[in-house]
Amino acid sequence: MTSDTNAQPMSSAQAIWLVAEREIGSKLRSKAFMISTGILLMIALAGVLIGGFASKSPSTDAIAATPQTASVVEALPNVELTEVADRAAAEHLVLDDEVKAAVVPADDDPLGFVILAKEDAPTSLVMGLSQTPQVEVLQPAETNPFVRYLVAIGFGIVFLMAASTFGGTIAQSVVEEKQTRVVELLISAIPTRALLAGKVVGNTVLAMAQIVLLAAIAVVGLIVTGQNELLAGIGAPVLWFGVFFLFGFILLAALYAAAAAMVSRQEDIGSTTMPLMMLVMAPYFLVIFFNDNPLVLTIMSYVPFSAPVAMPVRLFVGEAQWWEPLLSLVILLITCVGAILVGAKIYQNSLLRMGARVRLGEALRG
Structure with a gap:
């Protein structure tokens, strides 16, 4: 030892x-x-x-549109398009809460269309359809x-x-x-x-x-x-x-x-x-x-x-x-x-x- x-x-x-x-x-x-x-x-x-x-599943808004305005709505992100025949059909869907809003033709509007909403139009839709100046990014992030x-x-x-x-x-x-x-x-x-x-x-x-x-x-x-x-x-x-x-x-x-x-x-x-x-x-x-x-x-x-x-x-x-x-x-x-x-x-x-x-x-x- x-x-x-x-x-x-x-x-x-x-x-x-x-x-x-x-x-x-x-x-x-x-x-x-x-x-x-x-x-x-x-x-x-x-x-x-x-x-x-x-981030993979952004919320979408159901939006109605006529054949004349469907192409405008389709170009927007996070939108689920429901095509209707005319303004009357679009108003019916909006009032029944089947869609958040509708985009229909309007001859008296400079843009050529208007948004129909029951109480308040989705902000993303209004912003997406607003006319904004073209932006040129010089140094993109x-x-x-x-x-x-x-x-x-x-x-x-x-x-x-x-x-x-x-x-x-x-x-x-x-x-x-x-x-x-x-x-x-x-x-x-x-x-x-x-x-x-x-x-x-x-x-x-x-x-x-x-x-x-x-x-x-x-x-x-x-x-x-x-x-x-x-x-x-x-x-x-x-x-x-x-x-x-x-x-x-x-x-x-x-x-x-x-x-x-x-x-x-x-x-x-x-x-x-x-x-x-x-x-x-x-x-x-x-x-x-x-x-x-x-x-x-x-x-x-x-x-x-x-x-x-x-x-x-x-x-x-x-x-x-x-x-x-x-x-x-x-x-x-x-x-x-x-x-x-x-x-x-x-x-x-x-x-x-x-x-x-x-x-x-x-x-x-x-």
């Missing part, structure tokens, strides 16, 4: 993975986490399916503005929910270990930096797994609703989103752990993590208000905290050159390394300090 004195010391990689397994296992054993994840996936699937079927908005919102919501959920989990775990003095036992067995790295790795694995599941749900929903064209266009942006999210989350996770290490009570977590929460929320709100502003979106795609949302949106709408995501990723990686070094220093200097909140300057000085 081998004595304890001959036992091999644990390597840094083993220590990191041991902590990561502990973080992953505690989450997977949590019924609240599993239920909330299931609800999130069902909501995502329902949203994709409802949006897809709604490559994507539907509404689809662009939905894609931006989708990336923003996923980033916001995943980063805030797992960032908050890291913060609560750090403070809980301080409160219960478990951290003193942990760092007597493994280095402090290995403890931090394990927490970041474990929660990153969980966050990325959730991202992959959401992406799979979106793909299934788009295939079921027959939106193959949208699926082909969003494939590359989703992959880039995954890459940017990976490093963006590592950056935030290290800062969340550092911020939580500066306090010793669960009630004080908000005071140190609030700035980080604002950084997580900023991309979501900015992309809502400026998703159609190329200048603001370009700037956001190079800012590390908003790049995981802004750059995939620009790639989807075709506004980014091939080299731009690479440059943005390099900037994010450099920032990520800097955040990890600063976060590790704060974490190491604050972890064993109990009682009052540790000031940032003190945490950095040690």
